[in-house]
Structures are given as C-alpha cells and as structure tokens.
Amino acid sequence: MTADAAAPRRRGRPSRTQTERGPATRETILDAARDQFSAHGYEKTSVRAIAKAAGVDSALVHHYFGTKEQLFAAAVEVSFAPALQAPAAIQDGPLDTVGERLTRFILGVWEDPATRTPLLAIVRSAVNNETAAAVFRRLVSAQLLSRIAGTLDLPDAQLRAELAAAQLVGIAMLRYVIQVEPLASADLEELVARVAPVVQGHLTGFPGPA
Missing domain, CATH: 1.10.357.10 (Tetracycline Repressor, domain 2)
Structure with a gap:
C-alpha cells in the first residue's frame, strides 16, 4: 500500500486526484455554477448542488473558489x-x-x-x-x-x-x-x-x- 493510499484524506479537503485535474475541473465547476445560478438564483443555489452538477465534492469547489459569494462573483464575471x-x-x-x-x-x-x-x-x-x-x-x-x-x-x-x-x-x-x-x-x-x-x-x- 502506498503512502498516499494509507493516509486517509482529511475531511473537508479535496483529494490529490481531484486537484490534479487542474484548469479543466475549475472550468467545469464554473460552468455548473453558472447553470445553477441561472436556473435557481443566488439564494436557492447551494455549493453542494453546484458540486453535484459538476461531478465533484464540495471541498473541491471551496478549494478553487472559496465561498459561495466568491463563486458567484466568478460566475458573474464570466457571464458579464x-x-x-x-x-x-x-x-x-x-x-x-x-x-x-x-x-x-x-x-x-x-x-x-x-x-x-x-x-x-x-x-x-x-x-x-x-x-x-x-x-x-x-x-x-x-x-x-x-x-x-x-x-x-x-x-x-x-x-x-x-x-x-x-x-x-x-x-x-x-x-x-x-x-x-x-x-x-x-x-x-x-x-x-x-x-x-x-x-x-x-x-x-x-x-x-x-
């Protein structure tokens, strides 16, 4: 068993495999965020729902964008x-x-x-x-x-x-x-x-x- 496999991933942190996907994953999350905000508005959209739509866990969303407000700002900037x-x-x-x-x-x-x-x-x-x-x-x-x-x-x-x-x-x-x-x-x-x-x-x- 490798060291990476032996060491459990800390709760609330994305896995190394997820973070190694790089810019493509970030763009996937951003696209999912734009779709979710468009469909449900800011108030009814959750980070968890965005993560699910992007096929990642919530920790990875926070890793790339921080808070829901920061993610909304990134989505707005792309749309605007x-x-x-x-x-x-x-x-x-x-x-x-x-x-x-x-x-x-x-x-x-x-x-x-x-x-x-x-x-x-x-x-x-x-x-x-x-x-x-x-x-x-x-x-x-x-x-x-x-x-x-x-x-x-x-x-x-x-x-x-x-x-x-x-x-x-x-x-x-x-x-x-x-x-x-x-x-x-x-x-x-x-x-x-x-x-x-x-x-x-x-x-x-x-x-x-x-």
Whole structure:
C-alpha cells in the first residue's frame, strides 16, 4: 500500500486526484455554477448542488473558489464579460458620437441570445438577493463604469458614466426582463436612434454646477 493510499484524506479537503485535474475541473465547476445560478438564483443555489452538477465534492469547489459569494462573483464575471468590452468599443471614434457607440454596443449584447441568457440570470439574482446585488455592483462599478469614465476627459466623469448606464440598464430591464410593450418589440435601430442622443447628453453634455 502506498503512502498516499494509507493516509486517509482529511475531511473537508479535496483529494490529490481531484486537484490534479487542474484548469479543466475549475472550468467545469464554473460552468455548473453558472447553470445553477441561472436556473435557481443566488439564494436557492447551494455549493453542494453546484458540486453535484459538476461531478465533484464540495471541498473541491471551496478549494478553487472559496465561498459561495466568491463563486458567484466568478460566475458573474464570466457571464458579464461581453458587456465589459464596452469601454474598448467606445474608444474608437470621436467624442461627439460616443453615445451612439455605447448604446449600440450595450443593446447589441442584450439582443444576442447567447449573451442575453446569462445576463438575465445575473440581473434576476441581483434583484432578489442583497449579497448577489453587492457582488454585481462591485463588478459593474470597478470594471465597467470606472473604465467608461476613464475614457471621458470631462468633469464629473464617473457620474456621467453612471447616468448613461442607468439609462441603458433601465431600457434593458423593460425590454428584455419585464418585456413591456411596445418597447419589447420595438425595432433595434429605432431604439438606438431615440436613445443614443440621451446617452450622449449624459456622457458629454449637461455641464455640472459651477
């Protein structure tokens, strides 16, 4: 009998065989977490259920991701990754058309079923649970809004970015989550034409108080 076989594995620790699977196992767990959070929301999803769906034990989930909150944050970041490309997308072009570029990009992410489905799951979890909402806020603030603000060489850049985001998030909620008509069925190009000037105003107009 080898030393490894003779030594019992401590309770609460993943086996050496499991940890040696490496990145592939981590991705399997992350995929299972995204599916579980999407299907059941943050509050009703357990680490045990995620481990079962991934075909591993709970200790391995904790080994790679720590707490349930940290695992949710990792799943959110993967799901939200397409939207995080917005700062790069709006940099190519003049400042006076940045509103149209941002509007078209964000609505385009929501229009694509492949990116819309995980976003819907994130938003629903964030609406229904404060822990999930806090994770979502940190990600959006640090990796999206602050980066958009960094592209604006204007006073109150952070507030400008947040107001523009509020406009677009509100439209996304009504169109894709709540599905209010006629907004839900409106032509995308018509929406861009109507919304882009407002987003542009938030980003580059309306000078702050003296």
